[in-house]
Amino acid sequence: MRSLSRAKFAFFIALFFSMGAICAQAADPVVVELHYQNGVKFYNRGLYDRAIQEFEKTLSLEPGHREAAEFLQKVKAEKEGLTRVEAKKSEASELKSLYDEGKRRYNQRDYKAAIEIFDKVLEKKPVDDFASFYKERSEIIISRRLAREKKIEENKRAKERRKMERAQKKSALEAKKEERQDMLEKRREINERRSDLKEKKVAEALEAESTAKAGLDKPVREDAKAVKKQVAKDRAADKLATKNERIEAARRAKEEKREAAISRREEKRAAQAEKRSAKKDRKSKKVKIEQVEGTPDVIHNKDLFLKGVEQYGRREFEAAIVSFETVIEAESQGRKLYTNSAKRLLDKAKKKLQPDQTPL
Known part of the structure; x- marks a missing residue:
């Protein structure tokens, strides 16, 4: 009996000292500082996932470590912001690719394909004057x-x-x-x-x-x-x-x-009537093409309007206002192909230039 009680006492003494050693190792300030410094290093190098792991280890060892908690919150916020920025950049890059492809199809006179592409643009960005104009x-x-x-x-x-x-x-x-x-x-x-x-x-x-x-x-x-x-x-x-x-x-x-x-x-009259009708159709087709795309004035107005659209997209609002006003003035005495779109974009550009009037 005495030997059994001595064995139990020796076992509890060994267990106590081992638990103490483990606790001492877990709360070792050197280990805590090592994890903290690794987290800072990874943060400065832009490795946010690894930095988050190191700061979480630091807080698991020392929950009251204030710098590690602040850094962890900061890293998570920056990572989330970076993800949003990357998503916006990716979306902007995709939209630009769709713009370029749609404009290329339009210039190649493949209008059905151009409409399909600009529909995709409007699904991602419902209010887009560039895509709406080319689709129309x-x-x-x-x-x-x-x-x-x-x-x-x-x-x-x-x-x-x-x-x-x-x-x-x-x-x-x-x-x-x-x-x-x-x-x-x-x-x-x-x-x-x-x-x-x-x-x-x-x-x-x-x-x-x-x-x-x-x-x-x-x-x-x-x-x-x-x-x-x-x-x-x-x-x-x-x-x-x-x-x-x-x-x-x-x-x-x-x-x-x-x-x-x-x-x-x-038969002669029918042949002459048919010939006149064909000639009239060819002339009408030629006139329509010239009215839409062929005359120098229309080409100038089209280029000027598209220049204004690009300036608006680059946020060069003052230059865009000048371009849109020139288009409106040029079409004031003739056929108004671009006037309505130019007026709408002109109003938007002027609103963009106005300072924010937020109540104090």
């Missing part, structure tokens, strides 16, 4: 292009319709001509049968006349005279019919010639 211009140009393509398609359909009408008229004329040819052929056959019949009657009359001269009785001679008279009458009728047929043929030929002339005139 792209939509206007696309709408004009669609209207022009619609007009071309309508002209194409009208041309095909006129072509079909001319083909139908030509087909009707051909059918009418064939019908007249068939009628003339039938009349020719009738005339041939009549001619055969006349020749037969003439032969009979000659035979009767020769018989009469040979001394036949008076009734036979009278019949021969009647046949001869009838033949003469038929010849006169045939002569009249032939004359009437020639007159009718001449009249029909004249009518066909007149219809052919009318058809040619109509």
Whole structure:
């Protein structure tokens, strides 16, 4: 029993001294100062994560270390601010990349792609005059292009319709001509049968006349005279019919010639109208392009407006005000392409130049 109690006493004594050594090591000021100095060193080098670890170790060893607590709070604040700055820089860089890509697509006349890119810009930055301006211009140009393509398609359909009408008229004329040819052929056959019949009657009359001269009785001679008279009458009728047929043929030929002339005139008028319409479309297209992009005044105003937008973006508000006022004055007597946007940005630039009027 005595040996057992001595063993317990020795165990508790050893445990007490080991705990004391551990506590002494944990609260060792040298270790605390080492962690603190490491944290300061990492902070000065910009290694905020490692500095935070060192200051947290310092405070775990000595919770009342005031400098370590202040440094820890300072490091965390600076790290959070740096993260926000980096996020803003990243967002600004992404927006600039989108601006450049959208402007490049616009200059390449790929307006649909430009609209998609500037939509992305407006999703990230809903109020952006640069993106809104180029998106609006792209939509206007696309709408004009669609209207022009619609007009071309309508002209194409009208041309095909006129072509079909001319083909139908030509087909009707051909059918009418064939019908007249068939009628003339039938009349020719009738005339041939009549001619055969006349020749037969003439032969009979000659035979009767020769018989009469040979001394036949008076009734036979009278019949021969009647046949001869009838033949003469038929010849006169045939002569009249032939004359009437020639007159009718001449009249029909004249009518066909007149219809052919009318058809040619109509085709010529349709071709001239089509040519004038195409010329008018080309001229209208050229005028529209010149009005939007081609004339020196418009080009100057466009460049000046974009210069003002860039100056506004660089926060050069005084120079931007001068550019926008020049654009407004230049467009005061003509077509106002950029006046509304210039006025809006001019008001914003003037507000930016006004000093903050905060109540004291």
